[in-house]
Amino acid sequence: MPDTHTIIQVLIAALIGGIIGLDRTALGQFMISQPVVAGPLTGWLMGDVTAGLVIGGTLELIWVLDMPIGTFVPADSTVAAVAATAIAALGSTTPGQLPVIGFCLLLTVAMVPVTMFSDHLMRQRNAQIPELAMTSSGQPTEASVTFWHLGGMVAFFLKAFLLCLALVPAGLILVSGFLALPDAIHRAMSLFITFLPLLGAASVARKLSMNTLDRTLLIGFAIGAVSVQLFHVPELAAIILAAGGGWMGMRFHGA
Amino acid sequence: MAHNAASIRTIDLLGVFWRSFFIQASWSYDRLQSLGFAFALIPILRRLYPDRDEFAGRLAVHMEYFNTQPYLASFVLGAAARAEEDRATGRNTAADVEELKKTLMAPLGALGDSFFWGSLKPFAASAAVAVLLTGAWWAPLLFLVLYNIVHVGLRLSLVFVGYETEGDVVILMSRYNFTRLARRYKVLSLAIIGCIVGTLTAWGPEFRTDLSVSPPLLAAAGLALTLGMIVLIRVGASPVKIMIGLAAACLILALGGFA
Numbered sequence: 001m002p003d004t005h006t007i008i009q010v011l012i013a014a015l016i017g018g019i020i021g022l023d024r025t026a027l028g029q030f031m032i033s034q035p036v037v038a039g040p041l042t043g044w045l046m047g048d049v050t051a052g053l054v055i056g057g058t059l060e061l062i063w064v065l066d067m068p069i070g071t072f073v074p075a076d077s078t079v080a081a082v083a084a085t086a087i088a089a090l091g092s093t094t095p096g097q098l099p100v101i102g103f104c105l106l107l108t109v110a111m112v113p114v115t116m117f118s119d120h121l122m123r124q125r126n127a128q129i130p131e132l133a134m135t136s137s138g139q140p141t142e143a144s145v146t147f148w149h150l151g152g153m154v155a156f157f158l159k160a161f162l163l164c165l166a167l168v169p170a171g172l173i174l175v176s177g178f179l180a181l182p183d184a185i186h187r188a189m190s191l192f193i194t195f196l197p198l199l200g201a202a203s204v205a206r207k208l209s210m211n212t213l214d215r216t217l218l219i220g221f222a223i224g225a226v227s228v229q230l231f232h233v234p235e236l237a238a239i240i241l242a243a244g245g246g247w248m249g250m251r252f253h254g255a
Numbered sequence: 256m257a258h259n260a261a262s263i264r265t266i267d268l269l270g271v272f273w274r275s276f277f278i279q280a281s282w283s284y285d286r287l288q289s290l291g292f293a294f295a296l297i298p299i300l301r302r303l304y305p306d307r308d309e310f311a312g313r314l315a316v317h318m319e320y321f322n323t324q325p326y327l328a329s330f331v332l333g334a335a336a337r338a339e340e341d342r343a344t345g346r347n348t349a350a351d352v353e354e355l356k357k358t359l360m361a362p363l364g365a366l367g368d369s370f371f372w373g374s375l376k377p378f379a380a381s382a383a384v385a386v387l388l389t390g391a392w393w394a395p396l397l398f399l400v401l402y403n404i405v406h407v408g409l410r411l412s413l414v415f416v417g418y419e420t421e422g423d424v425v426i427l428m429s430r431y432n433f434t435r436l437a438r439r440y441k442v443l444s445l446a447i448i449g450c451i452v453g454t455l456t457a458w459g460p461e462f463r464t465d466l467s468v469s470p471p472l473l474a475a476a477g478l479a480l481t482l483g484m485i486v487l488i489r490v491g492a493s494p495v496k497i498m499i500g501l502a503a504a505c506l507i508l509a510l511g512g513f514a
Contacts, residue, residue, distance in 0.1 A: 025279050026280045027276065029279075031398065036387065053394075053461070064380040067368060105498075109495050126281055133290060150294075194462055217449040224451070228453070242449060247442070
């Protein structure tokens with residue numbers, strides 16, 4: 001039986017998911033809902049910033065080019081980032097426990113179809129809203145349009161809130177089982193974290209370039225590797241150098 | 256039709272700009288952004304049509320099917336405001352307003368998707384993740400700043416550009432060369448992504464591997480693995496499937512005593 005503290009924490013996580021989830025489609029789209037922001041923000045609010053940074057940063061690159069074009073609704077990376085971070089924060093024995101964070105990242109794979117299905121259902125239900133905005137005279141009024149249109153945000157909030165409310169406890173049960181597994185499996189999940197940024201890099205590079213051996217990608221790699229390993233340049237400076245290298249290449253080739 | 260209708264003020268367009276942030280509040284498969292478009296245009300319709308029935312009639316017209324990229328909808332909103340103003344003063348017809356929206360939404364949708372989702376967002380994300388991997392806590396703030404300076408700035412200016420140009424896409428394209436900008440963001444993103452892989456040995460402790468391999472070899476292995484995954488995605492493997500495969504590979508390495 002979960003204690004009151006855990007129940008309150010799960011409710012807080014669901015609230016965070018619901019509020020941040022509004023930014024994904026319904027309100028503003030300032031990109032607070034992107035994993036690289038939603039993860040660290042959730043981690044900070046739940047007391048485990050490391051989990052949020054690792055999960056958010058990792059999921060960001062993997063999902064960033066899954067675009068909402070036309071009527072296509074991509075997997076909800078916001079709910080995945082918030083739920084995975086909350087599970088890691090609440091399920092770890094100490095903050096920043098890498099094996100648990102790695103396991104939570106793996107759990108996001110199972111969240112993809114659930115979030116897509118619920119998004120699909122909610123948007124189908126929203127189709128009724130324009131009819132509801134018509135008054136008995138058959139014409140809309142400013143008040144009816146405002147009420148029903150902004151009321152649509154409630155559906156978006158509830159979708160993310162309820163998803164987090166279901167996914168976080170389910171994840172916590174799985175994490176408690178994971179903690180009892182042998183140490184080798186824990187080491188595997190720590191190693192898993194190391195590889196995921198490379199998957200994110202591959203995912204972005206594939207969508208941005210038609211070439212596997214893209215020239216700019218290789219220039220960025222060479223500048224990063226040489227400056228850090230040979231000249232011991234700080235990593236932030238290496239990023240600026242690589243961006244500068246890409247810029248110079250672009251100017252040279254007249255892009 | 257009121258031929259002596261009031262003209263639109265800057266404050267009315269600012270009202271449209273504010274409401275444009277809610278344009279997808281009731282997004283649905285059938286009407287997409289239709290209700291959001293009508294909602295955003297209320298300050299204009301309220302100003303131009305003091306008669307309740309005419310206001311309701313124009314509001315109903317704007318509740319018809321509408322869908323475009325949500326940020327570039329600002330341009331269409333500005334153009335529709337101008338068209339409504341012209342209609343209210345007798346310089347335009349109702350059919351012109353609807354035609355204008357239909358003409359603009361598809362090309363602006365394609366343009367906006369390519370620019371915002373396909374180039375600006377990956378650029379801001381690549382830069383933020385590259386910084387995050389070094390252990391900097393402020394990486395999410397960097398993402399928000401890089402993205403929203405362009406996003407909010409454009410959203411605001413496009414309402415006014417749409418109004419001034421009467422929805423002229425040629426002027427829009429000459430003022431903001433979205434295609435060239437998109438190409439530049441993509442190039443910068445690719446360079447930063449390459450740098451992420453190249454600096455693998457200097458990532459923060461959470462992401463650093465315990466594998467006992469020399470740094471140059473590790474960076475080369477990282478590049479080879481990245482290129483391998485690009486090939487896998489190219490032949491149809493989804494990132495989700497690759498994630499599962501990576502987890503399985505890590506399990507084998509750990510059970511084999513390599514990690």
